[in-house]
Amino acid sequence: MSDILQKLKEIADGKVDAFLLVVQEDGVSLPQLIPIDEMDQIDHKELSDLRYPLVKIVEEIQERFPNARIGLLVRGCEYRALIELSKYSQINLDKLVLVGRACERNTVEKCACLYPYPYGLENVVGEENPGIEADPKLVEIEGLDVSEKLRYWASQFEKCIKCYGCRNICPLCYCKECSLENPGLVVPGEVPPTLPAFHFLRALDMAGRCVECGLCEEVCPAGIPLRSLYRALNKIMEDQFGYKPGHNLDERSPFIFLGETSDVEHLI
Amino acid sequence: MATKRKGKKDDTVDRAARNATKESPSSATEEETEKAIVEPEKEGEGLLGAVMVVGGGVSGIQASLDLVNLGYKVYLVDSGPSIGGVMGMLDKTFPTNECSMCILSPKMVEVASNDNIEVITLAEVEGIEGEKGDFTVTLKVKPRYVDVNKCTGCGDCTAKCPVKVPDPYNAGLSFTRNIRVPFPQAVPGAAFIDPLTCRYFTKGKCQNCVKVCQAKAIDFDQKEHSREVKVGAVILAAGFSPFDPRLKPEYGYGVYPNVITSLEFERILGANGPTSGHLVRPSDGKEVQKLAFIQCVGSRDTTVKRDYCSSVCCMYATKQSLIAKEHLPTVQPTIFYIDIRAYGKDFERYYQNAAKRQGVRYIRGLVSGIRERQRSKNLLLRYLDEKGCMQEEEFDMVVLSIGLEPPRGIKPELGISLDSFGFIQSEPFESFQTIREGVMVCGAGQEPRDIPDSVTQASAAAGKASQLLHSKRYSLLTHAEYPPEKDVSGEPPRVGVIICRCGSNIGGFVNVPEVVEYAKTLPDVVFAEERIYACSQDAQEWIRQIVRERNLNRLVVASCTPRTHQPLFQETLRTAGINKYLFEMANIREHCSWVHMQEPEEGTRKARYLVKMAVEKARLLQPLAEGESEVVPKALVLGGGIAGMNAALALANSGFPVFLVEKEEELGGTARNIRISQHGEDVKIYLSDLIDKVEREPLITVFKSSKLVELGGFVGKFQSLIRDADGRETLLEHGVVIVATGGKIHQTDEYLYGNDPRVLTQWELEDALSNGELPERNIERVVMIQCVGSRDDEHPWCSKVCCTEAVKNAIKLKESFPATDVYILYRDIRTYGFREELYQRAREMGITFVRFEDGHKPQVRRVGEKLQVLVDDAALMGERIAINTDLLVLSVGIMPNEDNRELAPMLKVPLNADGFFLEAHMKLRPVDFSTDGIFVCGLAHAPKSIDESINQAVAAAARAETILSKEKIITEGIVARVAEELCSGCRACVQLCPFEAISFDQDRKVAVVNRSLCKGCGTCTAVCTAGANVIQGFRFDQIIKQIEAAGKAWSG
Amino acid sequence: MNKEGTAEKKDEREEIKILAFLCNWCSYAGADLAGVSRLQYPAKVLDVRVMCTGTVSPYFIIKAFQEGIDGVLVAGCHIGDCHYLKGNYMTAKRMRFLKEALNVFGIEKERLRLEWVSAAEGEKFASVIRDFTEQIKALGPSPLRKDREEVAKV
Ligand code: SF4
Ligand code: SF4
C-alpha cells in the first residue's frame, strides 16, 4: 500500500499545501488532512480500503479555502464525481493533484462496477480490473413488464424510512435546498413517501450526473437498489444523448446547455 | 424590452377591449384629432408628432410599432377590414419554414393593445396636403356597419347570416358568411358587413345579425364619409397586389380547376386553410401526387409588361414544395423555371437542400401552354427545355408562381411619383424616401421584396420620419394616469371571480350560474358573479367598483383567451389601484365552451375546474414590479463603411451622439471599390459626400484605426473599450451598439488571377472602366465568370450582388466599345427586382450568356499569347466550347470578415454557419440581435447591395433609437429571479438562457438575472434543482398548485 | 345536475384526467384557434399556460402523476419557432428523457406526450387531444392511482 502513498508524495511534491487521505486508525476509517510540513507522517499512515464520501470533503475544503492545493487518492468513481462536479462549478480541479487507484477485484464485484478505474488520469496505481458489464439487479428489473416494474419499485420504496441517507452521502448532491424537502413535491412527514414523488424525483435529478459510485445503496438501511435505478436512467442518457457523467471533462450533460438544432433534430 | 409608453385617454380604457381596436367611432374622430393638435406648439416649427402609415401588412405593422416606440402617435390605415396583409395568409415563411401567423399575430396584438396606434380600416387615402412636418391627409372611410367598440367578435351573427360568400382569407377556396370577423386573428377582431352581398342591402330585408347580436354592435346607418387627419409624416406601406394570371391565358387559370395560384396554394397548405393543410386538388378533392410549379407568371415577361423580377417566387415555390412534401411525403413537386434566384441570406442553402436532398425537381424550361385532360382533369404541360426541345408532361395540379404587382389605390396625386409599372418611386440610395419630402415608402409597394427586406425598410422609413419629427417626440402620445398602487402584500388573499357569459358563446353551453356557485365555495374567494360581457366598457367600470367595494386584492376572470384579453383586464385592475400582476384568467371559451359544445355537462364541469385552477394560482400571486434601468442616450457604431456611416448619421439626425469606430485609417469600407451603382449613380461622389457629412457632424465622434477590445454592460448602458493603432485606449459609455463591420471581397487565386494581368476582378474592371484606364490595345472580347467564391462547397452562399455587377459592367463595356464581344458565363442570373431590366438590356445589346452547371467550373489557360476559357455549355448538353479572350473578368463573391469570429463572443451574439452575423429572427427582426440593445446592418449581416445596406443601416438606427429615446427601459414583471441564499452557483441556468440574461457573480458565487435582458421564458428555472431560480408570475409553487387543483378536480 | 353528480361519483375512478402544459405563443394559441374554429374534442383535458415549454420542469410531470393525472401533454412551438429561440430545445431533450425514465419506473411512457403545435394548427391541437384521450382511455387510469388504492387497502 505504501507505494501508492509514495507515488502521491512524489507527484504532489511542491504542488500541494496538504494531503487529504482516508486512513485507518484503530480499526476506524476516517479522513485526515495532512499539511505539507507534516508530510513525513504519511509514511506511518495506514490507508483505508473503505469507500468513503471523500469528494464531499474536498468540496467543503475548497469552499472554505478556495486557494488550497490538495493532493489526494481517487478511485474511478471519485474521479468521475470530481469531473462532474467541476462542470457545475462545485469543484476546482486545478487545485487538486490526483493519484488514481484501481479498484480491487472484490470491490469491483461488490459494486458491480462497470468502470472501476480512473480512466484518463495520468498517474494510477494498481492493476486495472475488468468492469462488470451487467448489473444483475438491473438485468432482472429490465426483464419485468411495465406494470411489474412499478410493483417492484413500489415494494422497494415501501421500505423507505426517509432517512435522507442516500442524498446526504451522494457526492453529486450539493443543492442548498433539496427538492425532496419541498412540500409541494413531497408530502412532509409521510413515511414511506408515496410514489412517484420522493424516489423518482431524486432519480430524475441524478440522471446525467450520477457517477454510479453506489454509496447511496451502501448506506441505505432499507437496502433499496438505488444504484440500479440511477444506472437505468444513466443508460437512457447514454442511449439518447451519448452522455456519460464524469467520463469526459469537455462534455456536458444535455440538460445544462441549449445546443444547436443538430443536437435536437433526432428528438423530433 | 424597451419602454412602452402606453397611455389611455382617461376613461376609454375599454377601447382596447376585443382583440383590438381603438378605432374611433367614425363621427367623433374629427373633433378628437382637432383637439389633439390644438395643443400649443412651443418650439413650433409647425411640426406634428404624429405619423400616418398607409397599409396594414407586415411592413405597415412594423413601421407603426417602431414609430410608436419612437414616441409618435400613429394612424394605421388599411383598405380592408383587418390589418395583417398577405403575410397573414401565408402558411410558412422561407428559409426557416416558420409558421407565418405564429410570428405575425403577436405583432398584430401589440398594435391592437397600443393606445397610441389608431387603426383605421376600410379606408383609403384621397389626398395629402401641406408640407413635410405638417400634412393634412384626407381619408375616405367606408362603413363597416359594425361598431368595433361594441362587437366582441363572438361570431353569433355569422352563424345566422343567410348569405354564403367565397372567403377571401382562404383565397376564395372556401365559403364563409357575409358578416364575419375577417379571420380568427384579425385586428380589429370585429365583424364587418360587405354591403355588395348583404341581403339587407341587396334585397331590402334580413337584418338577422341585428337580431342575434347581443352586444348591439350592428349599425346599418353608418355611411361612407371622409376624414381629415393631421400628421407630420406619411409612410406608404401599401404592399403589392398579386398578378392576375388570367392575363396569361395559355395557362388556363380560371378555366382548368386544377390550375391555381401560389397564393391559393399557400392557403391549401395552411393548417388553418380550407382543407386544413391536406394536399388535395380543387376539381375532385383527390390527393395530389404530381405537382408542378410554373415560375415567373407575371414576372420577367415583356409580353404582359411585367419586365421586372418579383424577387420572391423562386423561394416561395421552393418553400411550398418542401412544405407540400412535409404534408404529403409522396408528392413529387417539379418547378419549371428560368433562373433560380436564391440570392438572400441562407437562401442558396435552402435551395440546394430542396434540390439535392428533399427531392424537389427543378427543370429549367419555359412552359408554353397547359391542356387539361377531359376525364382525369389532369394537366398536360408543354415546355421548351434548355436545349430547345419541346417536351410534354402530365401533372395532377399546377401552381402558378404569380408575381408581385404594384399596389392599387396609391395615386401619383399624392405628390409622389410612380415608375412605369406603377411602383412607388424613391430617391437614389434611399429607397425608403419618395420624391416628396416627409412621405416615406416601405415594403413591396416600392419594389418587389420579401418579408425581412420589407420589415427592414419599414424600420428605416420610421427612422426617417423620426429624423424629421424628433423635436416633437412624445408630444402627441397619450399617457395613462394611474391611481397609486395599493400595498396588498401583507393582506390575506381576497379573490374576486368574474364569470363571463360572452353572450351565448359561453352562457349557451356552460351552465354559468353553476360555475359561479362553485367559485363561491373556493378558498379565499370573497366575490363571484357573472357578467354578460366581461370585456365591455361598462363592465370595466363595474369591475373597478367591485374591486374597491369588496376590497379585492386578486382578480380572476373566466372568459376568453388571455392572449388577447389579459391586457385589458390588467389595465382595469391597475386603474382600480391594484397591481396588474394580481390577475389570472381562466379560458372557458376557446378552451371550453367552444370546443365542448356537444357535451354541455362535461363543459360545465371542466369550466369549474379551470376556474378552480385559476383561483388556486391567484391565491399565490404576488405583486410584481416592472423593472427600470437607465439609458445612456448615445450609440456606438462599429464600422465606418456605408452602413456604419448611414447608421451614425441617422442617429445624429435624430439628435443622438454617436461614437463611430473604424479599424482602417479611412472611412469608406468596401464601397470604395464601387464606382457606379446599379441605377447608374456615381458611388464615388456619394461616398465622399457621406464621409464629409459624417466628419462634419458635431454629434459624431470618429475613431479611426481603432477597434473594440472589450464590451461590458447591457442594453441602455454599455461600456466599451476602444483601442487605436498606437495602443491608446478610450472608455466609452453608450446605450446601444450597432454592428456594421462590413464584409470583404473574396481573394481568389483561381483562373490565373494574380498570374496574368489580363485577369481582373469585376471591381477592378469597374475601376478601370470609369477611369478610362482600359488597356490601350484593342479589346475584341471580354469573358466574365460568375460565382467565383460563391455557391461552392467552401462558400455555400450566393453573394447576391455579382450578377448585377457583371451585367452592369458588361453594358458599360458594350457602350464604350460597341465592337467588343462580351460573354458572361453563369449558373443562374440573379438580377432580382428591377435589376432584371439591366439583364434584359444586356441581352438586347448582344451580350452572350453561357450557362454552365454546378460542378462544371470553366477552365482558363494560356494558349500562346492568348487567354482561352473552356466552358461546358449547358445549352449544348454540356458540350465544351473554347472562347479566346483578351480580358477575363471574375465576379468574386463577398466573404464575411474574419474579425467577426473575435467580435461575436465579445458582443455575445451569434454568427451563422458561413461566418456572417446572425440576427434575432430571420423574418421579423432582421436587424436586431437576440441580445437586446445590439443591432446589425450591412455586409456584416450578409452580402447585399448598397441600397440594401443603407436600408438596413437606417433601420438599425431606428431600432436603436427606440431605446435611446427612452429615459428609462421598463421591463416586464414576468422575469426570472435567483434567490441568492439558495443558489449553489452551479451555473446551469447561466448556460441555458437563450438571451445571455444570467451572469455569474464571482464574488458572491451566485447567478444573477439581469432583468433588463430576461424575456421571461423560464427555461432557466426548470434546470434549477434547488428551486433557487424562479420565474415570477409562473412560479414553481403556483404551477404546483394548479397541478394539484387539476388532480383533485374530478373528485369534486 | 344533481343526478349527474351521483353518476359522476360512481365513474370517478374510471374517469381519466389529462393535464396539458401549453406554451403561450404557439400551442396555447393553437388551442385558441381550435376554439375559434369550433373544433370539438373531449373535455377530459385541463390546461396550464406557461410562457414557454422550456419552463416545464420534469418535477411538474411527476407531480401531475402523483396527483392522479392519467396523461400529461406538453405542447410547444415547433423546433425553430420558439418565441424564446431555443426554449423548446430543452423541452425536446427533457421530454425524450422523461418518457424513457417513466418506462424504467413502470409508468407507461405513452402517458406522457410531447407535441409541437403551432398557432395555426388548431386542427392539429384538436386531433392531438382526441387521439391522446383515446390512448389514455385505452391505457386506463394511471397505475399510480391504482397503486395508491392498493397500498391504501393493505
Ligand atoms: S454571380 Fe453572384 S449573385 Fe450571381 S448567382 Fe453567382 S454568386 Fe449569386
Ligand atoms: S427566464 Fe431565464 S432563461 Fe428565460 S430569458 Fe429569463 S433568465 Fe433567460
Ligand code: FES
Ligand atoms: S415559446 Fe413555445 S415552446 Fe418556447
